[in-house]
Amino acid sequence: MNPSTRRAQPPSSLPRANQGFAWVWSLLGLAMLAFAAWCVKIDYEIRRDFEALQWELPARIYARPLEIYAGAHVSAAQLTDQLRRLGYRESSELRNPGEFQTSGNRVSLWTRGFEFWDGAEPSLYVNVEFDGNRIREMWGDQRTGMVPLVRLEPAEIALINPGNGEDRVPISLEDVPPDLVEAIIAVEDQRFYSHFGVDPIGILRALVANLRAGEIVQGGSTLTQQLVKNLYLNREQTLRRKAEEALMALALELHFSKDEILTAYLNEVFLGQQGNRAIHGFALAAEFYFSRSLDELSLDELALLAGLPRGASYYNPMRFPERAVERRNVVLARMLSQGYISAPDHEDARAAPLRVNARAPRQNAGYPAFMELVRQDLARDYDAEALRTEGLRIFTTLDLHVQNTMEATLEEAVKAVERPVSEGKLEAAVVITDAVTGEVRAVAGGRQRGYAGFNRALNAVRPIGSLVKPAVYLAALESGRFTLASVLSDRPVTLQSRGAPAWSPSNYDDKIFGDVYLHDALERSMNLATVDLGMQVGLDKVGEMLGRLGFEREVPQFPSVLLGSVDMAPVEVAQLYQTLAGNGFRSPLRTVEAVTTPTGEPLERYGIETEQVVDTASMYLLEYALQGVFERGTAQTARNRLDASLPLAGKTGTTNDLRDSWFAGYGDDLVGVVWLGNDDNSDTGLTGATGALRVWTDIMRALDIQPRLTIPPANVVWQSVALGPVRDGAQRDCRLTTSLPFLPGRLPDPAVNCEDDGSFMDRLFNRFGDF
Template sequence: MKKMLLLLLIVAGLLAGCTSLALPPELPTPSKVFDAQGRLIATLSPQKRIPVPLKDISPNMQQAIVAIEDARFYQHHGIDPVGLLRALYHNIRAGKIVEGGSTITQQLAKNMFLGPERTARRKIKELWLTIQLERRYSKQEILQMYLNQIYFGQGAYGIEMAARTYFDKSARELDLGESAMLAGIVRAPSLYNPATNLNGARERQSLVLQRMVELGMITPEEAREARQKPLHPQNRLAGQTRAAYFVAEIVKYLQEKFPDQPDLAYTGGLHIHTTLDLDVQEAAEKTFQENFAQQDPALEGALVAYDPRTGHVKAMIGGKDFSRSQFNRALARNQPGSAFKPFLYAAAIDRGYTAATTLECKPVSYEIPGQPPYQPRDFNGGYHNRPFTLKEALYTSDNVVAVELNNRLGPQTLVAYARRMGIESPLRPYLSLALGTSEVTPLEMVRAYGPLANGGVLARPFLITKILDQKGRVLEENSPQLQQVLDPKTAYIVTDMLKGVLQPGGTAAAAGALLDRPAAGKTGTTAHFRDAWFVGYTPQLVTAVYIGYDDKSRSVGATGGQLAAPLWAKFMAAALRDEPEDDFPVPEDIIFVDICADDGLRATPFSSRVIKAAFVKGTEPTLPSFWGSTTPWGLKLRDLLQQDVNFLPEELWKTLKDLDPGMEKKNH
């Protein structure tokens, strides 16, 4: 009978040992992320750890890990037959693996000294090393080494890095609920990662707490309070600093692409080749740091830069400090303000309007069924009470003209053009949409400005060019996806209009002085100065800068031209330092004409305000301007218009003929 019992114990121990071997603690192979030139951006599982003494680890954590991993840790001498039997019993009862048979000392020996192979020879080595560890070190020393060695997922090795990664605190500050959740991760970090599987992690936490109650470490009331306490584990990379928001998006993409292997990015040994340019990214990070150094610590921002010719995302910043906030504002929706206007003007040019078309900025009221009349005002709250050419209206960001233009085209037309150019967020087809009242992301804005920079061609943004597994096999490969969405002439005319934003008289003239190369862009400022934007571009690079508070009740207190545009200009100057100062290619049949800003007609030597504008050949104004003229013929023509704005074309022609007999009649 005794021999039979001994045999059963041996068999049970072997079975539990096999169970332990089937689910060993993960020994990840680091994945590497490279930039577009093959330079290493980040190693995703690089044994990121911060060793700490046992006295700096919360007693809650010490008890929790012992309870779930090795309840008899302080009683055995490294190898625990009782623990093997207990694990077997619990696993059979649960119908799944809920407890391993390896002791903490065995796991430490395995992690520190052995490879991942599963052989009888390796098991013998493990047992021998376990005995040696127990002989050489005290239980406290073994527990300290173990807690500093084990892998907790998301690139975090050791309890200090895990505490910082998941809960943004030190190991000594972990409370009971946090400790139980972290202790529960160790058995299978991919499966019980609380940032990606909170429900599973909660179940595991509950099991840890129950074991602590059974072992007399805590009371049932303490366990109940720990279960009920809300926890907000962070989804972040342990110790990640350079291009942190970009790399976090890479990890998120891999987790979504391989849902059955959520920790593959950290443990799969992948080589991930991306579109990021480290030089451009570092220029963005340096500019951001300098810009925000003297700002309110709560003020946040984002920057996205991409190549409109390929769709390569060259830089991404989602906030000032990834270690403080992992919320990626480059992918968050906010109202863009007047930065949305270029889509409206592209629609207008396509529909026969020109840069010289004039609309008045004057008091106007639009009837909205079921709502009070909509009465748009200019940025300063008033009106200019004069006509604007479309070019001047865009580069000075006149709101009243933009709303009237949207009224004439129809808000659905604006929605269609924004969609065509790359905006995917929900858009509300209201007259106010012209002023950027629907929320979009910075990444969407660079995508939608891309066709303006690239001859009407939309390049879909992407972050990853190729993913290779450990054996060099290609898991995924991406190439540019290009689509002609605008007439090249329309794209160029709008770009020519937006160049004025960075020139004297434009809303970002000061920023234009910081960037000594051809460029175009648009400022955006939302109601009550809540958000500031600038989206601008050269032929090589489109960049969106967003600045605002996460708390939308707060105001940035400045315009996009004052706050976002200078940051954009400094970044672009640094990012393009070694790039040629190319201008935008001029499409065939585009011509340039000097027009009078007061009436949109062809400028004369007497015009006081002259704008050079681009036109499709045949659409340019041919009549000379008269508003700025003090000659007899100019005064007479002005008087005629003031007396009767509905004069007959022939009467106008007769007047011009009388003043200049050599003038030839054209179809105006």
């Protein structure tokens, strides 16, 4: 646009009489007074507003940072994936932060450093040597020597945008590369440091240039005027607005330093658009166009950014690369002619190819299911307004490797189990948590990658079937009245309870196993034996156990609860199994680890909490059976595919008419819950073992889940019991035995105990004496 080339005419009046003159003069005086008052008002407002200048900043959500150290369970591919995602450049020579190089088993990188809630992570040069899926060793350079531990900066996974859609990363002037400042001054306002807000010389020069060219090729607006216009004025091009702009610019210059004005400009200016998100300021533009930080950009890249304020859409380098390069070269030429750069630098930069992102990095499209959980967690402490405007940095527990691997596996895995083949109707939900801390590592709300609709992980509240059984058996083992070798009756029963019809449960496939050991009944998921056990233990005890394991809603007191007619969302199931994986220590599932201000000052931290809800000895006995599920029970079919990761613990779950197929299981590092089912609650044709277990296995194999290394509590003793469960000691057959863990004072029943009753030879002859 062309600045004020017209002048306001002074009010003309006809000299008629002295009185008339006096009248005119007083009118003039009044007008001047009004003008002065207007000036004072503008001056006051500018001072007030600019001093309090504060942008509405979106909250930034980060994934968990990758920790690199010798022994870490991280592969070279995993590290380089992460580096690429963070915008690191692969380079043959490491010269700057944000670059890496690979050779054989080694990745060398120069980290950027980051302001975490627990302190600053420095920018470091490190070499990382891999040995398969683990880091073997890590070292730095002469200066740093051995590097025990490096934390990469966290990847941004989402924004919570302010209502106006503006996004920016505020930056202070000392962090802006001088080349960028010079480029902007050269092309937008070359007398910036000498004018006083408006630049008459600049206006004249622009006028001449525009007249010569016959079109508008230069603007005469100073940076100050542009800033004022963007901050406080609307877009209309009226004379009054022009005057206002000039006055405000003058007032701004009067009260604030050049550096303050320049900083505000660098942060305010509009530089791009992505959907309804407006990219403001150069720091964010660097991330947006190059996935790099401003101080990592080269001269040509800075010049490209400096050319954008003139028309961010017109010169958009992603859409119009030729225009953008042309504009960049104009900027470079100005820098050369004004002596900011040397001729060789100019030549190099001019010749540099355009290296912008092909597409803008995804925003908010990434992990909607996880983000819903984050929003739930944040809503406890932050209102929506704070999240949209205060620029909070939110550090979450999402593990990008786990999430991406799970998503990459899930769709194919679901397709592979679906019956009839790949109708696309079968839906899925997955929750993966850290087995120790309860931190949520990955969530899928549907089978489709990045699915943003109905979030089944949180909202598909379904009967959990046999997934409830560990609570039944744990309550039994904890009571002290039962051992792994207690003999249960797996025979048909009919139960009558108040206010409910008579209930006659049956086993899957209507098998009847008769007398069975307790551990066997859990491993092979026998319904009738479980009902037998649960009724002896008491429904109240089972409900109470579910509560202790972390289920927060009321458990109905019907016998059918023993077989899982209690509805839970996958994330609720994950909490139960998290407590089992924690050896009886419950740690609430968490998605948010810390919240800081935009500059990194800690506001809130959500630390590891853990509370013992079951004694470790009872837990150990239960886990023997849950490992038995893989060793001998319903998850045996997964053994081959999981071989390297065994032993693992878990449980299959199937509901009536095969409506839900569940598997929940854990290793030393991860807990995973998989649910499969149809949204219309129809028959899936899948049991827990033929559906969810296979999906779980595919995911956990891809994640290289770590074997359980549960340390036996000191008081556990191993004793032999007869292989065949009997209730009468006279029928005991100790020729074949099985060794099971027991607790002192809760040893096997004499009817099955083959441990210490007389010498071996005595028994041998007793048995064969008749021959």
